[in-house]
Amino acid sequence: MIMNILNNKVYIGSSKNIYLRKQQHYNSLRKGNHYSTHLQKAWLKYKEENFIFVGIEEVLDIENLIE
Numbered sequence: 001m002i003m004n005i006l007n008n009k010v011y012i013g014s015s016k017n018i019y020l021r022k023q024q025h026y027n028s029l030r031k032g033n034h035y036s037t038h039l040q041k042a043w044l045k046y047k048e049e050n051f052i053f054v055g056i057e058e059v060l061d062i063e064n065l066i067e
Helices: 018-031 037-046
Strands: 002-004 051-053
Touching: 002 037, 018 037, 018 051
Parallel strands: none
Antiparallel strands: 002 051
């Protein structure tokens, strides 16, 4: 989850490797080319320091990841 700490709005995703996924998200957000235009606009408006990346659930069976 990527959360805006000013308004508590969140982006929820899933990944087999959250550390790599965080790096990918932050790199594209910093470059201004994240595929989620809503998240990108919020990132530009509220600035990086107002977002946190949080793991919210560990899924042991990868087949249940999206569920």
